[in-house]
Amino acid sequence: MNIGEVSKKAGLPAKTIRYYEDIGLIKPARDTNGYRAFSGADVHKLAFLGRARALGFTIEDCRNLLALWEDQGRASGDVRAIAKEHLAEIETKIANLQGMRDTLANLVSACAGDDRPDCPILNDLQSPR
Amino acid sequence: MNIGEVSKKAGLPAKTIRYYEDIGLIKPARDTNGYRAFSGADVHKLAFLGRARALGFTIEDCRNLLALWEDQGRASGDVRAIAKEHLAEIETKIANLQGMRDTLANLVSACAGDDRPDCPILNDLQSPR
DNA sequence: CTTGACCTTCCAGCAACAGGAACCCCTAAG
DNA sequence: CTTAGGGGTTCCTGTTGCTGGAAGGTCAAG
Structure with missing residues (x-):
């Protein structure tokens, strides 16, 4: 999936998604042409982030929440x-x-x-x- | 009056006062040694700004409010x-x-x-x- | 072959300061 | 006379969470 499609699905601007990769919140794979290749899990994470941000959590909070979300033993x-x-x-x-x-x-x-x-x-x- | 004293009187950090000069909200005179020389009017203005900021007005709002405050014919x-x-x-x-x-x-x-x-x-x- | 819609990176800027470095000025004490 | 201290000065960087834009690569269609 390219960033435009993900942007629509997750409801986040492409700029924001790139930014989230920049600061290490997500780590999408790359196609041979250099394009980001998002998985379904990436989209899921981005939607999670979008909702956490909408509740006013800071980025750092989001980082921690995301880690807890992924930790089955939390x-x-x-x-x-x-x-x-x-x-x-x-x-x-x-x-x-x-x-x-x-x-x-x-x-x-x-x-x-x-x-x-x-x-x-x-x-x-x-x-x- | 030097910046330290003004800071106490107006209840604003010296850093903030310098910043306000930087962006043109106030224009204090200068001593021969290069120190800012604040007048009573400057202090008055700074206190005004402090209160406007405390009410959440943006700096641009403050600039406008200050201009209106000084305009007797507003x-x-x-x-x-x-x-x-x-x-x-x-x-x-x-x-x-x-x-x-x-x-x-x-x-x-x-x-x-x-x-x-x-x-x-x-x-x-x-x-x- | 070109157009247009994608995608990429990188750089600047927003608000309203705060922190800190490196330096100058002034006074009082030893 | 020197030193210590507590002022002051400028300038640069960082904060938060992106957003806008420039310059350029990629891809499918006509």
């Missing part, structure tokens, strides 16, 4: 630990963003948004209350 | 437009993260997390349900 506790840690980071991010959102929403609703220069948003950035 | 509508746009982006991010969080929380709670290899998290990454 302990599910190892997987869970990675996911739990990641979950905590996401919750932190959400909390931060919610704080920003609340402040911003207040400011936006306090601002007339007309032609006059008076602006609560700038006032707050100048010296928050 | 229209508050322009400020509000920037803030509103940014608010929408934040809400999008929050929604995405919440989606990830929900999925992850489910998976984490479904996973025994012990020594056995069976793992709902990996199962889902392999083929989501």
Whole structure:
């Protein structure tokens, strides 16, 4: 299978797939013409990676998850630990963003948004209350 | 005022302040010895930038907000437009993260997390349900 | 034989800095 | 006078996860 077809099947841009090979996440074979020759297992791995990335796992997390996935003797506790840690980071991010959102929403609703220069948003950035 | 003192007053790392000069957000004067000589206005601007960044505005947004802040004849509508746009982006991010969080929380709670290899998290990454 | 759709590698760039090297400046103490 | 320290300066590299583009090889069809 060439990269274009794999790209469609796995739902990842060809650029991304090349990148993943670059950093050692996958190791597709090569045809005599130099083209990458992907196996079904490669496609499967790429789809796995795509889903892990969609859940926000970092590349390094993905590398570890992939290794655990391929290790039949893994302990599910190892997987869970990675996911739990990641979950905590996401919750932190959400909390931060919610704080920003609340402040911003207040400011936006306090601002007339007309032609006059008076602006609560700038006032707050100048010296928050 | 030297950069160290400004760093404390504005609550920004010296590195960041140099960077902000680099990209043209501030233009501090220079002493004869080559040191940056910050004015009170510079400090004020940096604090403004720090707060805008803390609300998640991009550097380009900050550049625009700063210009509006300094423009006595601005229209508050322009400020509000920037803030509103940014608010929408934040809400999008929050929604995405919440989606990830929900999925992850489910998976984490479904996973025994012990020594056995069976793992709902990996199962889902392999083929989501 | 040429066109066009593939594929290849390599290089640059994004955001917003952080780390570190190599060096200059200034003051105070021994 | 020298030295130690704690400032400051520039410049280069690295971070994360790709994306865009240039320059060129390959392949099947018309």
